Amino acid sequence: xxxxxxxxxxxxxxxxxxxxxxxxxxxxxxxxxxxxxxxxxxxxxxxxxxxxxxxxxxxxxxxxxxxxxxxxxxxxxxxxxxxxxxxxxxxxxxxxxxxxxxxxxxxxxxxxxxxxxxxxxxxxxxxxxxxxxxxxxxxxxxxxxxxxxxxxxxxxxxxxxxxxxxxxxxxxxxxxxxxxxxxxxxxxxxxxxxxxxxxxxxxxxxxxxxxxxxxxxxxxxxxxxxxxxxxxxxxxxxxxxxxxxxxxxxxxxxxxxxxxxxxxxxxxxxxxxxxxxxxxxxxxxxxxxxxxxxxxxxxxxxxxxxxxxxxxxxxxxxxxxxxxx
Amino acid sequence: xxxxxxxxxxxxxxxxxxxxxxxxxxxxxxxxxxxxxxxxxxxxxxxxxxxxxxxxxxxxxxxxxxxxxxxxxxxxxxxxxxxxxxxxxxxxxxxxxxxxxxxxxxxxxxxxxxxxxxxxxxxxxxxxxxxxxxxxxxxxxxxxxxxxxxxxxxxxxxxxxxxxxxxxxxxxxxxxxxxxxxxxxxxxxxxxxxxxxxxxxxxxxxxxxxxxxxxxxxxxxxxxxxxxxxxxxxxxxxxxxxxxxxxxxxxxxxxxxxxxxxxxxxxxxxxxxxxxxxxxxxxxxxxxxxxxxxxxxxxxxxxxx
Ligand SMILES: Nc1ncnc2c1ncn2[C@@H]1O[C@H](COP(=O)(O)OP(=O)(O)O)[C@@H](O)[C@H]1O
Ligand SMILES: [Mg+2]
Numbered sequence: 022x023x024x025x026x027x028x029x030x031x032x033x034x035x036x037x038x039x040x041x042x043x044x045x046x047x048x049x050x051x052x053x054x055x056x057x058x059x060x061x062x063x064x065x066x067x068x069x070x071x072x073x074x075x076x077x078x079x080x081x082x083x084x085x086x087x088x089x090x091x092x093x094x095x096x097x098x099x100x101x102x103x104x105x106x107x108x109x110x111x112x113x114x115x116x117x118x119x120x121x122x123x124x125x126x127x128x129x130x131x132x133x134x135x136x137x138x139x140x141x142x143x144x145x146x147x148x149x150x151x152x153x154x155x156x157x158x159x160x161x162x163x164x165x166x167x168x169x170x171x172x173x174x175x176x177x178x179x180x181x182x183x184x185x186x187x188x189x190x191x192x193x194x195x196x197x198x199x200x201x202x203x204x205x206x207x208x209x210x211x212x213x214x215x216x217x218x219x220x221x222x223x224x225x226x227x228x229x230x231x232x233x234x235x236x237x238x239x240x241x242x243x244x245x246x247x248x249x250x251x252x253x254x255x256x257x258x259x260x261x262x263x264x265x266x267x268x269x270x271x272x273x274x275x276x277x278x279x280x281x282x283x284x285x286x287x288x289x290x291x292x293x294x295x296x297x298x299x300x301x302x303x304x305x306x307x308x309x310x311x312x313x314x315x316x317x318x319x320x321x322x323x324x325x326x327x328x329x330x331x332x333x334x335x336x337x338x339x340x341x342x343x344x345x346x
Numbered sequence: 347x348x349x350x351x352x353x354x355x356x357x358x359x360x361x362x363x364x365x366x367x368x369x370x371x372x373x374x375x376x377x378x379x380x381x382x383x384x385x386x387x388x389x390x391x392x393x394x395x396x397x398x399x400x401x402x403x404x405x406x407x408x409x410x411x412x413x414x415x416x417x418x419x420x421x422x423x424x425x426x427x428x429x430x431x432x433x434x435x436x437x438x439x440x441x442x443x444x445x446x447x448x449x450x451x452x453x454x455x456x457x458x459x460x461x462x463x464x465x466x467x468x469x470x471x472x473x474x475x476x477x478x479x480x481x482x483x484x485x486x487x488x489x490x491x492x493x494x495x496x497x498x499x500x501x502x503x504x505x506x507x508x509x510x511x512x513x514x515x516x517x518x519x520x521x522x523x524x525x526x527x528x529x530x531x532x533x534x535x536x537x538x539x540x541x542x543x544x545x546x547x548x549x550x551x552x553x554x555x556x557x558x559x560x561x562x563x564x565x566x567x568x569x570x571x572x573x574x575x576x577x578x579x580x581x582x583x584x585x586x587x588x589x590x591x592x593x594x595x596x597x598x599x600x601x602x603x604x605x606x607x608x609x610x611x612x613x614x615x616x617x618x619x620x621x622x623x624x625x626x627x628x629x630x631x632x633x634x635x636x637x638x639x640x641x642x643x644x645x646x647x648x649x650x651x
Contacts, residue, residue, distance in 0.1 A: 077554055109556035116555075121548035125647055126570045136556035171646040187556070 024195055024227040025051045025074070028087040032066070032073045035081045039298045043069050043082075045251035051244075053194070054225040056218075058242030058259070060232055060274075064294065066251040067231045068117075071197050075108055092194065110140040113188030115198040115217075119180035119205075123172040129183055130168030137190040148190075155186035159216060178209035182216070189220065195227045202237065214240055235278055239263065244329075247271045250294055250305035257330030267324070267332040270306045304335070312336060350648070354638050358631045365627035366417070370410050373616060378402075382614040383426050400426065400617070413620070422621035427613045432621045435606060440625065442512055443595065443602035446521055447587050453526030454533055455580060462537025463572070466545060467564065477538065481531035489590060493524045493597045510599035521598045525590055529583035536579050540572040547571070574641055581637035585630040 032044035044066040051057040059067050073084050074096065089096040092111070096104065108114075116122045123132055133155070134148035143151075149168065156164035159182040172180055181201065188196055198217060202210035218241055221228045230241050238245055238259065246256040247270065255268040266272040273290040292309030295301065304310070307317040316335045324338075325331045373379065380397040381388075397403050400423075401412070416423060422432035465474040500520060501509035508517050544550065545568055553563045591604035599605070603622055610618040642648040 072551075075555065077551060105557045105559060107557070108554065109558070114552075114555040116548065116552065118548060122552050124549040124553070124567050124571070126645060127567075128646075135553075135558060139556075139558060171650060173647050174650065184552075187552075 022053045023050065023090070024053045024055070024092065025049065025229075026088065026090040027074065028089075030070060030073060030086040030089070031084070032069045032078065033083050034069075034079070035083075036298070041297050042299070042301075043251050043297055044073065045297075045301070047246075047248070047251075047253050048256075049229075049246060049253070050256075051195070051227050051229060053227055054221075055243045056221060056228045056230060056241050058230050058232065058238040058245045059248060060235060060238050060245060061248035062294065063233055065248045066297075067233075067248055068199050070248075071114075071199050071229065071231055074197070075112060075114070076104055077108075077114075106140070109136040109188075109193075110191045111193050112195045112197065113191070113193035115181075115184055115188045115196065115201045117200040117203050119177055119184050120172075122184050123180060125172055127171075128168060129170050129172065129175075133168070133183065133187050133190060136187070140191050151190060152186065155189055156183070158220070159183075159186045159189075160212075161186075177205055178213070181205060181209075181213055185213070185217065185220070189224070192224065193226060195229070196221065197229045197231075199231045200233070201230070203232070203234075217241070235274060247274070250301075251297055252305065252333065254306065254334070255330075255332040257332075258328060261328055261330045267330065267336075267338065268306075268334050269310045269312050269336075271332075273309075304333070350642060351639070354635055358635045362624075362628050362631045365631075366414065366624045367410065369620060369623040369627075370413065371406065373620060374406055374409075379614070379616050383616060385614070396426075417621070417624060422624075423617040425610075425615055425618045427610065427615040427618070432618050435618060436603065436621060436625060439601060439603040439606045442600055443588065443591050443604055444629075446518060446525065446591060446595070446600065446602060447584055449518060449522040450525035450529065450587050451580065451584050453522050454529040454583070457526070458530045458533035459537050459573075459576065462534040463541050463564075463569070465534075465538045466541030466572075469542065474538075477534055481534050484527050484531040489524050489528045490593050490597060492527065493520070493594060496520045496524060497597075512600045512602070517598070517600065521594050521600060525587050525594050528590055529580075529587055532579055532583055533576060537572065537576050540575050541568060544568045544572040570644060574645055577640050577644070578637050581633040584633050588626055588629065 027047060027049040030044055030047040030049075031042070034041045034043055047066070047070055049057065049059075049070075059070065061067055069078065069082070072078050073082075073086075074089055076084070076096070078084060086097050091107065096107070099107075123129075130149065130152060133152040134145070137143055137148045137151055138145070141148075152168060153164045156167055161167055161179060161182050167175075167183070172183075175183070181204075185201070196217075201217065202213050205213060214237060217228065217230070220226075228241075230237065232238060242259045244257065245259050245262045246253045247262070247268065248254065249270050255262065255266065255271045262271060263275065266275055270290070277289060290309055295305055295308060302320070303318040304313075304321050307313040310317070314335065321333045321335060323331055323333050380393050380400070380402045383400070384393045384396050401409055413423070420433050422436070424430065425432050425435055428435060461473070461477045461480070465471075465477040468474060497509050497520065500507045507519055508514075509520075511517050550563060550567055553567045554560075558567075588604070591602060592608050593604070594600070595602040595605040596608050603626070607619065607622045609615075610622070
């Protein structure tokens with residue numbers, strides 16, 4: 022069953038240099054109980070895409086989409102109050118930097134319980150029990166005592182567990198995690214990832230995990246969407262993407278991975294990302310693509326194979342790993 | 347918390363002592379106080395009498411210590427003009443000034459904080475422009491001029507308010523507006539910039555992502571953090587207002603400590619001037635201490651180290 026279906030999402034931001042078209046027609050599709058990974062270099066529009074789904078964009082941003090369908094409701098059409106009733110309740114968010122995500126002036130307990138009290142009209146006692154349960158579940162010791170502590174008293178790893186607990190308070194159907202481990206120590210990263218995975222399986226929630234780390238994708242995602250310059254250039258089942266990438270950009274990313282065990286950050290593909298200001302015709306990757314030809318300047322067709330694998334490229338079938346660097 | 351408190355209190359006491367020391371020596375360094383107090387046409391015998399009567403013949407350090415000893419027990423000596431204990435003069439006048447200062451502070455906070463917040467929530471809107479205009483005007487207008495304009499309009503053209511005296515609360519309306527408006531620009535700009543910064547913070551986005559209504563986010567998550575710098579500046583502004591009260595009280599003939607200070611300076615009433623400087627600096631130091639405590643109470647990062 023489809024949990025979330027996004028069609029043709031555009032986000033533009035007014036900047037001093039002109040209109041920055043940061044997201045340029047993204048399509049996403051996530052089923053219940055599935056983990057969708059969104060991967061791409063920094064600045065390709067992953068965070069804006071995630072924020073755009075829930076209308077959490079900065080004031081200078083404009084969003085348009087053919088539809089953002091969440092559990093049969095089109096989020097582009099619902100009113101502000103209905104959207105608020107979905108946020109934090111049916112869709113939970115986990116952000117990148119646990120040091121700044123929590124309000125320094127309020128206790129952990131206050132911030133954990135706030136959304137639950139608001140959405141569920143629960144008593145404080147119930148909210149507190151739920152908070153303690155989740156703190157225990159996310160591996161926090163002395164959970165009840167944590168409720169009266171302040172964010173600055175806790176380490177980054179602990180805070181991220183609290184942010185995760187906070188996202189889970191109302192048992193959301195969808196969890197959006199935007200680079201949930203990027204700001205953490207390497208040792209803590211693996212723990213947090215497996216925690217998210219465990220909880221996702223336990224709650225059979227849908228998860229969108231955003232990362233620039235293909236290792237995270239390999240560990241977590243059932244399906245992957247690869248983004249480049251504001252667009253999804255390739256999407257499909259994780260194993261298909263890793264074993265037979267179709268888009269030269271994906272192939273380049275994979276060949277840049279440091280070792281065969283397939284873990285590590287995105288490496289360096291030569292060249293620079295084109296400016297996102299103003300219109301752009303043709304393939305955005307062509308300036309860095311070893312296979313670029315004249316047709317890459319025109320509109321790019323989308324190819325699909327029966328396994329749910331799709332890619333935007335002039336080349337209908339790109340042999341795996343064919344790109345050198 | 348208690349360590350923080352003790353540190354702050356210790357510092358406050360040191361600052362107050364240093365100020366008293368400075369004022370004491372400065373007033374003596376400005377010339378022979380006995381000659382100044384005796385006034386023009388005084389004979390050498392008069393001057394000598396004053397010198398002995400007020401102890402100016404003793405070493406300055408000794409004078410200071412005995413003055414400080416007296417001040418600590420609330421005895422500031424005798425006014426050379428009124429022939430009354432200075433402590434009595436101050437206790438008569440101080441409530442007027444503190445009342446005026448407090449009213450002015452409340453007035454400026456009530457004006458500046460909501461306006462600054464609205465300006466931050468709706469940047470570049472009409473309300474933002476209005477706030478900016480008000481704050482530029484507040485800075486451009488000398489407050490004695492503003493006071494005179496108010497008197498012309500509200501006491502002369504439309505006789506709604508009394509122009510002078512401190513017989514009733516209506517006497518305090520115009521001085522409160524003048525003095526309060528003086529502090530408004532600084533408080534408003536700080537509220538606006540603090541609020542703008544906080545509204546862009548990650549934890550505000552978190553609160554939105556939790557589905558909390560915008561109003562709650564503004565008043566709970568944003569205001570608490572945006573108000574921190576405002577508390578500090580409000581105490582500084584209160585100090586400025588005590589200074590400004592010298593002019594304002596003179597214009598509106600309010601018998602407060604500012605007016606007393608002004609008159610005592612022109613009368614070379616050294617004991618009174620000295621005592622006023624000490625009392626005002628104590629109040630100022632106490633305010634800063636209060637601001638620190640309020641901030642510590644508001645901000646757990648200060649409270650819980
Ligand atoms: N508030 C903003 N104002 C201006 N530009 C922004 C803003 N937020 C993001 N951008 C720009 O939009 C592009 C996409 O940003 P983002 O979605 O954060 O990328 P990612 O999460 O993939 O690293 C980047 O070029 C970034 O500089
Ligand atoms: Mg990002």
